Amino acid sequence: MTTTTQKLAVDGGTPVIDYALPTVNNSSGRSLGKEEIKELTEVIEGGNMGFISGSKGKMLQEKFRAKYGMDVAICVSSGTAALHTAMNFLDLDSGDEVLVPSITDIGTILGVMLQNADPVFVDVDLITQNMDPDDIERHITPRTKAIIPVHLYGFPCDMDRIMSIARKHKLYVVEDCAQAIFTKYKGQLVGTFGDLTCISFQQSKQMTTGDGGVVMTRKDQLCGRKLIHCHDKAWPREKYRDHLFLAPNYHFTDLQAAVGIAQYDKLDAMIDGRRKSALHLSGLLADLNGVYPQGDTADGFHTFFNYDLPIDPDAFTVDNRVLAKALTAEGVTCYPSFIPQPIYMYDVVAKNYPITLDMCPKAVKACYSMLYIPWSEKTTVKHAEDIGKAIKKVLHYYAK
Numbered sequence: 001m002t003t004t005t006q007k008l009a010v011d012g013g014t015p016v017i018d019y020a021l022p023t024v025n026n027s028s029g030r031s032l033g034k035e036e037i038k039e040l041t042e043v044i045e046g047g048n049m050g051f052i053s054g055s056k057g058k059m060l061q062e063k064f065r066a067k068y069g070m071d072v073a074i075c076v077s078s079g080t081a082a083l084h085t086a087m088n089f090l091d092l093d094s095g096d097e098v099l100v101p102s103i104t105d106i107g108t109i110l111g112v113m114l115q116n117a118d119p120v121f122v123d124v125d126l127i128t129q130n131m132d133p134d135d136i137e138r139h140i141t142p143r144t145k146a147i148i149p150v151h152l153y154g155f156p157c158d159m160d161r162i163m164s165i166a167r168k169h170k171l172y173v174v175e176d177c178a179q180a181i182f183t184k185y186k187g188q189l190v191g192t193f194g195d196l197t198c199i200s201f202q203q204s205k206q207m208t209t210g211d212g213g214v215v216m217t218r219k220d221q222l223c224g225r226k227l228i229h230c231h232d233k234a235w236p237r238e239k240y241r242d243h244l245f246l247a248p249n250y251h252f253t254d255l256q257a258a259v260g261i262a263q264y265d266k267l268d269a270m271i272d273g274r275r276k277s278a279l280h281l282s283g284l285l286a287d288l289n290g291v292y293p294q295g296d297t298a299d300g301f302h303t304f305f306n307y308d309l310p311i312d313p314d315a316f317t318v319d320n321r322v323l324a325k326a327l328t329a330e331g332v333t334c335y336p337s338f339i340p341q342p343i344y345m346y347d348v349v350a351k352n353y354p355i356t357l358d359m360c361p362k363a364v365k366a367c368y369s370m371l372y373i374p375w376s377e378k379t380t381v382k383h384a385e386d387i388g389k390a391i392k393k394v395l396h397y398y399a400k
């Protein structure tokens with residue numbers, strides 16, 4: 001039943017928002033300015049842009065190492081590179097198994113596959129879409145070596161339960177914090193629970209260097225390898241050209257590090273900006289039927305990589321693809337979900353591993369049970385109010 005007479009923009013009505021919202025894809029949504037330029041100028045004038053001989057990468061690494069209380073932090077060329085470096089560090093054998101969530105970016109599992117190990121897909125929580133601890137243990141076999149919990153959208157996984165399962169079965173934990181820099185679980189930074197942690201600085205992330213990332217471990221030589229070798233052709237630089245095992249070059253340049261240092265110093269403020277507007281929007285949507293606005297919980301401090309709005313698909317006359325299109329027409333760029341299908345359904349994955357369509361039913365449903373709105377540190381409370389009006393207009397229109 002239609003509950004409003006407002007004509008939707010997608011049907012030729014007037015859009016709620018007639019201006020461009022900030023986007024992380026340009027300066028409207030990013031805090032990039034004189035601080036980054038100053039750091040970059042120092043690198044250019046110093047004439048040394050490389051990871052090995054430069055100093056900025058080492059400075060940024062030290063900031064992360066100290067903040068996360070790690071043994072070592074290595075900046076790398078992407079979040080995917082961080083995760084591949086972590087898998088190489090764990091020295092996996094062919095046929096080893098690594099438990100991964102079924103909703104995530106492919107970067108979470110590429111490192112597993114590239115090291116000839118097998119990703120094993122775990123179902124997710126329908127609301128947070130994070131790995132469901134209830135589904136982890138049934139996938140554990142004698143070949144299981146590690147779990148990769150992904151703190152999706154900036155909200156933490158249930159780390160108490162994941163760590164207790166890992167300890168019981170003696171599994172390594174590699175935290176994928178690509179979307180969750182400075183996210184906290186029970187007041188503690190995510191990334192500080194497991195054996196390794198991986199963060200992405202890609203353009204849309206809470207802090208950015210265009211592309212890039214960092215991988216950290218609390219115990220270097222955990223598996224007989226040094227983390228630095230795993231991203232540097234396994235070349236012990238103190239020696240004259242030797243290569244200890246197979247490893248790519250995933251160097252982070254000092255140009256990226258220059259931007260990273262300036263971005264890191266603004267990170268608390270940038271996360272604050274994301275949180276203020278996102279939490280305001282969640283408050284505005286609290287009474288709306290058929291949606292589950294996200295925010296902090298007793299255990300979770302949300303850093304809002306994007307604004308994920310779980311919905312009850314049965315509350316609406318159309319699916320989330322139609323809702324997302326209508327919302328976009330109202331001036332709010334919106335996608336129906338983070339990924340269109342569980343990660344194991346992509347051909348590149350499915351052709352390599354035995355999958356069944358019903359192996360993670362909640363992950364399948366989750367892809368139809370959300371609206372996914374890009375967010376930025378420059379999205380203001382006023383923007384959130386306009387976005388709220390657009391969401392209400394569309395969801396009222398299509399309410400059952």
Ligand SMILES: Cc1ncc(COP(=O)(O)O)c(C=O)c1O
Pocket residue numbers: 078079080081104105106107108150176178179200201202211212213
């Ligand atoms: C959860 C997750 N893991 C890994 C990655 C890979 O990061 P990158 O794009 O920096 O390679 C991403 C990227 O969006 C991600 O969202």
